Amino acid sequence: MILEMKVPSPGESITEVEIATWLVADGDYVEKDQAIAEVDSDKATLELPAEASGIITLKAEEGDAVAVGQVVCLIDTSAEKPAGADSKSSEGTKTESEGAVEKKVEKEVAKVQTEAPKTYASGAASPAAKKVLAEKNMSASDVTGTGKDGRITQDDAVKAVPSMGTPTGGRRGESRSRLSMLRRKVAERLVSAKNETAMLTTFNEVDMTAIFKLREEYKEAFKNKHGLGLGFMSFFTLAAVKALKEYPAVNSMIDGQEMISFDFCDISIAVSGPKGLMVPVIRNAENLTFRGVEAEVKRLAIRARDGQITVDEMTGGTFTISNGGVFGSMLSTPIINPPQSAILGMHNIVERPVAIDGHVEIRPIMYLAVSYDHRIIDGKESVGFLVAIKNALENPTELLMDNDVKRALEL
Numbered sequence: 001m002i003l004e005m006k007v008p009s010p011g012e013s014i015t016e017v018e019i020a021t022w023l024v025a026d027g028d029y030v031e032k033d034q035a036i037a038e039v040d041s042d043k044a045t046l047e048l049p050a051e052a053s054g055i056i057t058l059k060a061e062e063g064d065a066v067a068v069g070q071v072v073c074l075i076d077t078s079a080e081k082p083a084g085a086d087s088k089s090s091e092g093t094k095t096e097s098e099g100a101v102e103k104k105v106e107k108e109v110a111k112v113q114t115e116a117p118k119t120y121a122s123g124a125a126s127p128a129a130k131k132v133l134a135e136k137n138m139s140a141s142d143v144t145g146t147g148k149d150g151r152i153t154q155d156d157a158v159k160a161v162p163s164m165g166t167p168t169g170g171r172r173g174e175s176r177s178r179l180s181m182l183r184r185k186v187a188e189r190l191v192s193a194k195n196e197t198a199m200l201t202t203f204n205e206v207d208m209t210a211i212f213k214l215r216e217e218y219k220e221a222f223k224n225k226h227g228l229g230l231g232f233m234s235f236f237t238l239a240a241v242k243a244l245k246e247y248p249a250v251n252s253m254i255d256g257q258e259m260i261s262f263d264f265c266d267i268s269i270a271v272s273g274p275k276g277l278m279v280p281v282i283r284n285a286e287n288l289t290f291r292g293v294e295a296e297v298k299r300l301a302i303r304a305r306d307g308q309i310t311v312d313e314m315t316g317g318t319f320t321i322s323n324g325g326v327f328g329s330m331l332s333t334p335i336i337n338p339p340q341s342a343i344l345g346m347h348n349i350v351e352r353p354v355a356i357d358g359h360v361e362i363r364p365i366m367y368l369a370v371s372y373d374h375r376i377i378d379g380k381e382s383v384g385f386l387v388a389i390k391n392a393l394e395n396p397t398e399l400l401m402d403n404d405v406k407r408a409l410e411l
Contacts, residue, residue: 003052003075009068010041011311016067017041018181019060026058029081036073040181045307048072055079063178125152132157186277193336198374201333204386206393208349208364211235214396214405221411226291230409232346233269234293236321238400239392240344241265241286244319247385249377251318253339259376268317268337269297271304278304279337281317291410325349331367341376344389345369 007017017039024036030050037048050056054077060066125133125140129152133140136157143160145152179187193199215230222230244251244265252261267285271278280300285293303309320337325348334345345368352365368389372382392399401408 001077003054003077004071005048005051005073005075007039007048007066007068007070007072010039010046011315014041014068014311016065017046018065019062019072020045020180022058022062024056026056028056029079030054030056030075041311045180045182046310050075052077053081065181125157126154128154129157133160136160136162138162189338190335193338197336197338197341199336199371200374200379200382201369201371202379202382202386203331204368204390206366206368206390207354208366208393210394210396212364218405218409218411222291222409225411226294228291228294228298230290231294231297233297233321233323234290235393235396235400236323236344236346236389237267237269237282237285237288237293237297238290239389239396240267240319240321242392242399243385243388245286246388247381249381250342250372250385252376253318253341254373254376255339262318264318266316266318268314268320268340269300270320270322270337271301278309278314279317279320280304280309280313281315289410290408320344321346325366331369333369334371336371336373341373342382342385343371344386345371 010017018041020038020040022037024030024034030036030053032050032053034050035047036050036056039046039048052075054075057074057076058072059074060070060072066072124145125143126147129143130140132154133143133152138157138160140152142162143152143156144150146156147153211232219230222228248261249259251265252259254260264284265286267282268279269282271280280303282288282293282296282300288296300309300313303313317337318340320334320340320343322334322343323346324332324334325346329347330350331347332345334343336343347367347369349364349366351362353360354363354365355361356363368386370382370386370389377385397403397405405411
């Protein structure tokens with residue numbers, strides 16, 4: 001029996017995917033549920049498992065864009081598994097590799113044999129060519145001759161282009177690789193955000209002293225109790241939730257001629273995965289504790305790193321937090337994640353001299369940035385929103401923990 005394997009729908013609104021990599025070769029024997037391909041959608045990379053055991057026949061090439069529901073391979077389920085299939089496959093691969101090397105060597109030998117033999121005239125410039133090269137301040141070694149026996153003609157010298165830099169003798173190669181569907185979609189969304197929103201950015205700074213003291217005092221107890229690190233993301237997520245409740249326009253988005261506001265906070269967190277930037281969502285962050293946020297951040301980060309994140313886990317956020325500080329960024333203007341209307345950018349923490357009650361102290365300072373869509377968020381709201389985050393982070397015991405640290409951390 002011949003089974004037709006069709007592209008399954010990876011999520012709502014996705015109509016096509018791209019064959020990123022075939023994990024098997026045409027004619028291989030595959031087992032049921034064995035991963036046979038990696039497919040890229042515009043939101044994630046997913047594995048395509050075999051629906052049955054048998055001999056596979058591929059019907060699409062790597063890099064092909066295929067519609068959801070399209071047949072990409074056939075599996076002959078009546079075929080029996082060949083004895084020693086694994087070793088045979090390995091030997092076949094080795095033979096193919098050796099064959100490819102032999103063909104390459106043959107081509108190189110043929111190329112050498114067909115090259116014109118060099119003589120005393122090879123690379124020598126004619127008198128007229130010498131004059132032209134001298135005017136261009138070029139040497140004969142910079143030009144490839146097309147005349148008899150490789151002689152440099154006047155025409156060769158006229159067409160020669162002087163080097164615009166100092167020769168270094170180093171490599172000057174280049175390579176091309178096709179962008180994945182995910183990367184292309186990210187690029188489209190970023191350009192769309194710049195072109196279709198009235199994006200502005202406001203900045204502030206936050207003194208991280210209070211959070212440093214809390215983490216230093218309670219991080220070991222928190223880890224022993226919950227098996228999780230007490231990181232910065234839980235403080236920033238809960239501070240953002242508090243600020244979003246105070247400034248609901250920031251937790252809104254435009255839909256045609258209408259503004260949609262949400263009474264829940266689905267916080268998207270930008271993380272770097274093997275296939276590029278991914279933005280999984282922490283659902284109903286307003287209902288989570290510090291432990292809840294840290295557990296969800298860890299879960300989503302691991303799934304993104306391992307390429308297991310799903311489309312549903314990256315859809316529907318109402319506000320985004322991006323942490324460029326982990327890469328050493330001091331300051332940036334984050335780009336809005338459409339259709340959202342705002343994004344918070346975190347940056348690195350650096351000890352800086354600051355004025356405290358009339359005298360200078362060294363404090364751990366982080367610069368913050370909020371990019372927002374000015375079409376529905378006014379400057380007053382954006383500044384007030386960022387100040388609300390700043391106040392919550394500088395006074396976490398009072399504003400995020402209700403003056404009960406152990407209860408807030410569930411210790």
